[in-house]
Amino acid sequence: MAGYRKIPEFNDLSAGQFFEQIAPEQKPVVIRGFARHWPLVTAAQQSPEDWVRYLLQFYQGQKARILLAPPEANKRFYYNGDMTGVNYLAGDERVDLFLGRLLELMDRSVYPAISLQNGAPENLLPGLVEDNPTPFFPDVTPRLWVGNEGIVSAHYDGADNMACVVAGRRRFVLFPPAQTGNLYPGPLNFTPAGAPTSLVDLNNPDFERYPRFETALANAYSAELGSGDAIFIPMLWWHHVESLEKVNALMNYWWNGSSAKAATPPSPIDSLNIALLAMRDLSQEQRNAWRHLFDHYLFKQGVDPASYIPEHQQHVLGPISPDYARAIKDHFVEKLKR
Known part of the structure; x- marks a missing residue:
């Protein structure tokens, strides 16, 4: 996007090259075609209906946590107006009914933003991960994110993250950890989606209230990913994510940063909370x-x-x-x- 810095891109990158040369630098990169051979991606490139049919062959009746933000939320999953709660509803729903609803909303001109977030595919769709393997993360269980057009405001993760778009398109805007103070982070322990979130609306920033955000924007990076592309987001890099089509999905891998192994507790964010408790006075x-x-x-x-x-x-x-x-x-x- 105009005004943002470009994230370096690779078209062919082996797991060895990534963990030896890229991950240690802790700088974001885009890997085009990371999952282009996955059946999950092939189905999405045919049609949304084909993609849903592919998923349902693994479905065995499980429910997932689903978020619904009304049209007046402007596709943004966020706090409510006075930060006493959030602007969306959450509840458990059968995965097949959720996917059917996703297809149904495609023809609507006014519609809510709906999202299945942070789902465990080994529980929700047994066999999906085995049918779509990657040599990068043989020992890391991925997470699944599915929805229509939606916006998740800038937040950070306490682990390294490889986020792979498996349906639709997504736009990422990234900020280095050094910009934390310029992003006006919200509460550590009350967040819209589990991670501390910037209080600034990237698409409609209030520079009078948040003047330092202009400095953050001057140091921001951006990339748009299509189905099969992946982005490496190093730990503590802030990322604003927008789903750009009415059927979007992402599979991501979080790991501990030193090797392709799943992160284990306690996390660095846990240590930050304990340090704040211990040193607050x-x-x-x-x-x-x-x-x-x-x-x-x-x-x-x-x-x-x-x-x-x-x-x-x-x-x-x-x-x-x-x-x-x-x-x-x-x-x-x-x-x-x-």
């Missing part, structure tokens, strides 16, 4: 002092502490076995009960 000078310790031990801005502490005394600074990780978690569970 400290003075600014005290917080500045703690910043130096975080820089040394966690962000390793100077000498790596593991480089001079004997290996047998590194504990959390060194390699951690599954048993030791469990012991650490149990320790903090007990501390947080007090």
Whole structure:
């Protein structure tokens, strides 16, 4: 899009190249044709009806969480006017009925935005993932997002994300983590869709109320993806997502950033919440002092502490076995009960 920076694109990229060269840089890239050979994508390129028929061959009667935003929401799943709630309804619905409703709304001129969000395909459509495999993520279970035209405001994920469009078209606008303060993030623990969300309407920004957003826009990236294309969104990169057609779907993979393995708790967002709880009453000078310790031990801005502490005394600074990780978690569970 005009005014936005262009995200680098690749047409052919192996899993080895991606994890060795691209992912460590933590910069977004578009991979055209990432899933072009999937039957899921082939069906979508034929027609919405063919795509729905393909999905239903895996359906066994399960229900999914469905969101519905009325026409006056302008396709945006967001807070209500005074931030006491959200502007959409949510409930459980049979997947086959939801897909039928999606097709029915295609011919309407006025219609709600409906969305199946963050569905587990192994539960909702058993066999779908096995029929559409990728060598990039053999051990990561993907999530499924299906709907008509809709808007999800800028938010971030606590894990690396490969988002693959499997039906329709989607537009992504990305902001680097350094723009966080210019995006006016909303509450950490009350969000429209589970992740902290920018309070600025990208398509109708109020620059008087949110003047720093102009700086964010000057540092934004954008790309439009078609069926079969994928985008790598590094962790903590803000992303505004718009579904551009009346039948849209996306399958995404979240992983822990160091390898193609699923992220495990606790997440970095969990640690942020705990840090806020632990340090909320400290003075600014005290917080500045703690910043130096975080820089040394966690962000390793100077000498790596593991480089001079004997290996047998590194504990959390060194390699951690599954048993030791469990012991650490149990320790903090007990501390947080007090």
